[in-house]
Amino acid sequence: MSFIRQYALYFAWIVALVATSGSLYMSEILLFEPCKLCWVQRIFMYPLVLLLGIAAYRDDKEIVRYTLPLTIVGGAVAIYHYMVQKVPGMAESSPCQMGVPCNYDYLDWFGWITIPLLAFVAFLLITILLLIARKDEPHA
Secondary structure (H helix, E strand, O other): OHHHHHOHHHHHHHHHHHHHHHHHHHHHHOOOOOOHHHHHHHHHHHHHHHHHHHHHHHOOHHHHHHHHHHHHHHHHHHHHHHHHHHOOOHHHHOOOOOOOOOOOOOOOEOOOEOHHHHHHHHHHHHHHHHHHHHOOOOOO
16 A cells, blocks of 8 residues: 555556546547537646646645645536436536537447546546545554
């Protein structure tokens, strides 16, 4: 556990980097046009790559208090977006009234794995890693 605690900021940075790279790959290479809720999730994920990368390099655990709100709010938006896609009737409550509908599934593996679910998992992993990183080592 001390290994994970020691490198938690690096692991969180890697998750943010993979999530951002996947997002850019889907929109720029596969040409999946993001909906409004996807853009909101990007707003919360993309800065984490820079912030966590610098914090990991500098071993700055103080970054947790600034990045944790980004991961929690981003994760909440991802859950809401997933519900818009999977719960009948939720699509009417989404902000995507023009352009790409928020309930449209570009990716639907096994009937339940969608882009918002992947975003939620990334936000959740980063949140857990940030909570692990902020805990001090026990003093012997």
